[in-house]
Amino acid sequence: MRLDLVPRTRRSPVLDILSSALAFVAAVLIGGIAVAALGVSPTAAFVTYFVTPLSEVWSLQEIALKAAPLALIATGLAFCYRANLWNIGAEGQFVVGGLAGGWVGVATQGAEGFTLWILPAMLIVGTLAGIAFAMIPAILKVRLGVSEILTSLMLVYVAQLLLDYMVRGPLRDPAGYNFPQSVGFDAAARLPYLMDGETLHAGVLVAFVAVVLATVVLARTLFGFEVRVVGASPRAARFAGFSDARLTLAVFAISGGAAGLAGISEVAGKIGQLQPEISPGYGFTAIIVAFLGRLSPPGILIAALVIALTTIGGEGAQIDLRLPLDLTRAFQGLLLGLVLGADVFARYHVTLVPGGPSSRTVP
Amino acid sequence: MDATLPASALARRSKEGPTPLFGAYGIVKRFGSFTANDGVDLEIRAGEIHALLGENGAGKSTLMKILYGLLEPTEGVVTHKGDIVQLPNPEAARRLGIGMVFQHFSLCENLTVAENIALVMPKDLSGRALADRIARLGIDYGLHLDPDRPVWSLSAGERQRIEIVRCLLQDPSLVILDEPTSVLTPGEAEVLFTVLERLREEGRALLYISHRLDEVRRLCVRATILRGGKVVGACNPREETARSLAAMMVGSAVREVTPREGGAVGRERLRLDRLSLPAPDLHATALHDVSLSVAGGEILGIAGIAGNGQAELFAALSGESRAPEPDSVRLDGKPVGALGINARRRLGAGFVPEERNGHAAAPLMSLSENALLSRYPTASLTRFGLIRLGAARDLAKRVIEAFDVRKAGPDPAAGTLSGGNLQKFVVGREIQAEPGVLVINQPTWGVDAAAAAHIRQAVIDLAARGTAILVISQDLDELFEIAGSIAVLHDGTLSPAVPAGETSREAIGLLMGGSSDHAPPVADVAHPREPMPSPAHAH
Numbered sequence: 001m002r003l004d005l006v007p008r009t010r011r012s013p014v015l016d017i018l019s020s021a022l023a024f025v026a027a028v029l030i031g032g033i034a035v036a037a038l039g040v041s042p043t044a045a046f047v048t049y050f051v052t053p054l055s056e057v058w059s060l061q062e063i064a065l066k067a068a069p070l071a072l073i074a075t076g077l078a079f080c081y082r083a084n085l086w087n088i089g090a091e092g093q094f095v096v097g098g099l100a101g102g103w104v105g106v107a108t109q110g111a112e113g114f115t116l117w118i119l120p121a122m123l124i125v126g127t128l129a130g131i132a133f134a135m136i137p138a139i140l141k142v143r144l145g146v147s148e149i150l151t152s153l154m155l156v157y158v159a160q161l162l163l164d165y166m167v168r169g170p171l172r173d174p175a176g177y178n179f180p181q182s183v184g185f186d187a188a189a190r191l192p193y194l195m196d197g198e199t200l201h202a203g204v205l206v207a208f209v210a211v212v213l214a215t216v217v218l219a220r221t222l223f224g225f226e227v228r229v230v231g232a233s234p235r236a237a238r239f240a241g242f243s244d245a246r247l248t249l250a251v252f253a254i255s256g257g258a259a260g261l262a263g264i265s266e267v268a269g270k271i272g273q274l275q276p277e278i279s280p281g282y283g284f285t286a287i288i289v290a291f292l293g294r295l296s297p298p299g300i301l302i303a304a305l306v307i308a309l310t311t312i313g314g315e316g317a318q319i320d321l322r323l324p325l326d327l328t329r330a331f332q333g334l335l336l337g338l339v340l341g342a343d344v345f346a347r348y349h350v351t352l353v354p355g356g357p358s359s360r361t362v363p
Numbered sequence: 364m365d366a367t368l369p370a371s372a373l374a375r376r377s378k379e380g381p382t383p384l385f386g387a388y389g390i391v392k393r394f395g396s397f398t399a400n401d402g403v404d405l406e407i408r409a410g411e412i413h414a415l416l417g418e419n420g421a422g423k424s425t426l427m428k429i430l431y432g433l434l435e436p437t438e439g440v441v442t443h444k445g446d447i448v449q450l451p452n453p454e455a456a457r458r459l460g461i462g463m464v465f466q467h468f469s470l471c472e473n474l475t476v477a478e479n480i481a482l483v484m485p486k487d488l489s490g491r492a493l494a495d496r497i498a499r500l501g502i503d504y505g506l507h508l509d510p511d512r513p514v515w516s517l518s519a520g521e522r523q524r525i526e527i528v529r530c531l532l533q534d535p536s537l538v539i540l541d542e543p544t545s546v547l548t549p550g551e552a553e554v555l556f557t558v559l560e561r562l563r564e565e566g567r568a569l570l571y572i573s574h575r576l577d578e579v580r581r582l583c584v585r586a587t588i589l590r591g592g593k594v595v596g597a598c599n600p601r602e603e604t605a606r607s608l609a610a611m612m613v614g615s616a617v618r619e620v621t622p623r624e625g626g627a628v629g630r631e632r633l634r635l636d637r638l639s640l641p642a643p644d645l646h647a648t649a650l651h652d653v654s655l656s657v658a659g660g661e662i663l664g665i666a667g668i669a670g671n672g673q674a675e676l677f678a679a680l681s682g683e684s685r686a687p688e689p690d691s692v693r694l695d696g697k698p699v700g701a702l703g704i705n706a707r708r709r710l711g712a713g714f715v716p717e718e719r720n721g722h723a724a725a726p727l728m729s730l731s732e733n734a735l736l737s738r739y740p741t742a743s744l745t746r747f748g749l750i751r752l753g754a755a756r757d758l759a760k761r762v763i764e765a766f767d768v769r770k771a772g773p774d775p776a777a778g779t780l781s782g783g784n785l786q787k788f789v790v791g792r793e794i795q796a797e798p799g800v801l802v803i804n805q806p807t808w809g810v811d812a813a814a815a816a817h818i819r820q821a822v823i824d825l826a827a828r829g830t831a832i833l834v835i836s837q838d839l840d841e842l843f844e845i846a847g848s849i850a851v852l853h854d855g856t857l858s859p860a861v862p863a864g865e866t867s868r869e870a871i872g873l874l875m876g877g878s879s880d881h882a883p884p885v886a887d888v889a890h891p892r893e894p895m896p897s898p899a900h901a902h
Binding site for chain 1: 394435451681682683703704705708714716718721722723724725726727728732735736737739740745748749750752
């Protein structure tokens with residue numbers, strides 16, 4: 001018995017979706033076994049993880065709020081990863097974006113009169129800060145050939161410590177009893193809620209627009225073509241006259257800008273002030289989301305929703321079933337592994353060739 | 364294990380002659396809906412050099428891989444001395460005495476000869492013992508190799524010797540050779556032929572795969588011809604002409620390339636003036652004072668063995684490498700040495716690199732996207748940064764029709780086309796732009812006879828319309844067929860161009876080998892120089 005893998009001549013979107021669905025089912029089954037081994041009914045766990053969060057309005061909003069930054073960051077990262085450039089530092093660009101945009105919010109606190117400019121200014125400053133921070137590894141790579149993987153990752157810690165210093169020092173709320181946090185933003189410095197009395201804010205729309213825009217850019221523009229060629233066939237890209245250096249700067253700017261925008265959206269949306277922790281690791285989780293979504297923006301949107309769902313479901317399972325939160329992390333890792341593994345079915349004709357191993361020996 | 368052949372295979376066995384050493388009967392291999400081998404029979408006897416002929420895509424590689432245990436046939440059996448054998452992997456094939464010399468070498472450039480050989484040998488054989496065996500084989504067969512030289516410092520011929528020695532160390536009874544002379548100078552090929560004759564005399568069987576029909580006629584008395592996955596004939600190549608062999612492979616008479624009659628040569632369009640470029644990396648070749656000039660309507664051929672600066676010269680011409688002095692490269696009189704490839708395209712130049720997959724075309728992308736790849740700067744395929752998908756598809760379709768590119772599906776990925784068809788596409792893509800200057804590196808490398816004739820004819824016709832054409836090729840037959848004058852690139856230095864009618868293959872062959880003063884460093888006193896191409900070499 002042996003498996004024969006024959007490459008498919010063309011990738012079919014239907015098979016891509018089917019193989020991902022297959023991977024998801026397999027992950028749920030394996031997860032069920034793990035849950036049973038922990039002495040909890042797999043059915044109850046399934047309901048808590050995947051059904052309950054989808055059946056209540058507040059948890060649906062929570063899913064959207066968690067998925068939005070993930071989708072926005074991962075969409076930016078998809079440009080980098082498609083071009084075979086490895087920005088691992090989206091977490092840092094997220095933090096710097098949140099910090100710089102949030103600083104505008106702090107500085108304008110209590111402003112009177114015309115305040116409509118404040119929120120757009122925050123979003124722009126946050127995005128630009130994310131771009132600027134991503135330019136450090138990009139320029140080091142282009143000018144000196146320094147590995148962008150290391151520099152972008154290390155700069156995450158720089159960003160986190162910078163935020164920590166700022167909220168304990170210059171941006172600390174003077175009337176905040178020495179708590180390490182800034183003043184709360186004015187309403188003019190907050191992303192508007194989409195519905196009265198609910199938690200869903202306009203940052204969700206920003207993420208959705210970014211996904212649509214990125215889909216068009218990748219599929220239909222010369223720049224998107226450039227990104228795809230550089231990643232798939234670097235020599236052919238040079239033959240097409242595309243410059244490695246320019247593209248490196250461009251995709252780092254896109255991913256840094258998206259992460260920075262996600263950062264300020266989180267600060268101006270959900271949090272409403274600056275504090276030492278503004279991200280539960282969105283920048284890192286987004287790497288998983290980008291690959292779960294196979295580096296295509298619509299796929300990333302779906303992947304972000306699935307990861308958000310399991311995270312919210314995992315919180316529920318922790319409370320209701322006393323299942324450890326690590327189980328959720330393990331499940332997300334398992335899902336990524338299986339989705340990447342299931343790619344085999346989308347990329348190859350897989351056939352089982354009959355015949356026992358005994359007949360395969362040589363005299 | 365079955366000792367008897369099934370009736371179906373028995374019926375296919377040839378009635379006369381001794382039991383063949385290896386036989387393949389009724390071999391069918393399907394990949395999905397595509398049938399690469401369709402009921403192929405092949406018998407190889409001890410002490411013969413058996414030729415396997417066929418165009419690209421005829422199923423030669425598939426059959427070879429089945430014999431070497433890399434693929435398993437969908438149907439059919441392989442026999443060894445009349446017994447059915449299973450070849451689930453190359454290890455099993457090697458144990459049966461089947462060895463293979465691949466067309467593309469699988470060597471580690473930074474390791475020495477001995478280390479490269481040790482990589483594939485059993486672990487207990489290494490160090491001094493292995494070096495001794497390499498040396499002994501070298502003496503016995505004239506396969507001289509210095510075990511301690513790093514591979515990157517060796518010529519293609521020497522690299523091939525490593526592959527052959529690797530193979531011979533396992534004392535094979537059948538040696539499969541895939542296009543073995545495609546990277547060799549005429550002189551190196553002569554050395555190889557002597558080794559092959561020697562192996563045959565020792566009673567080994569050789570399966571010889573080549574496009575070069577002259578070689579086949581010289582070496583082989585039996586040939587099996589494949590076309591479209593089926594055996595279409597068996598013959599004694601010595602009783603056939605190269606033309607009739609080619610006709611059997613293609614299935615119809617090969618189109619003759621019509622040379623251009625006289626033809627007016629116009630003004631100078633492409634010029635290099637003492638172009639020097641340092642080697643971009645350790646394994647590359649520096650260019651020294653390269654000067655040339657091509658006029659409209661002229662085809663200049665650059666001969667040379669691979670690795671003598673062809674890739675570097677092409678990059679300097681295309682603009683993928685910039686020249687240190689802008690006026691060392693001129694297009695229509697304009698200095699372009701500092702310009703990139705797209706600026707040169709806008710000045711009317713077109714380029715076809717050597718490597719189809721990954722350089723001239725992105726294999727995973729569709730043909731229309733590959734049309735966009737080199738034509739977007741000049742063919743108005745974008746508007747406001749948006750790709751005009753329809754225009755790109757139209758362009759691809761025009762190229763496909765004009766150059767008879769065979770493909771599956773409406774707009775398939777470039778990598779799914781056979782070598783010949785993809786080459787027709789990438790050459791056609793540039794010719795369709797009616798460039799003023801066209802630079803082609805290895806226009807028909809690894810391409811079947813019909814496609815090669817088509818491409819050469821298109822190049823000649825383009826020159827007739829006034830284009831200046833520079834063809835870099837390792838194939839001397841090709842250069843003598845299409846080029847008006849020929850220069851030789853050796854070790855980054857270009858010889859003066861001479862009219863093709865006033866020189867000979869032998870003279871060019873000598874220059875390709877570096878004449879007499881450019882011998883590769885000889886590490887060993889006992890290491891003899893290779894003989895120069897003998898004047899008796901059939902042409």
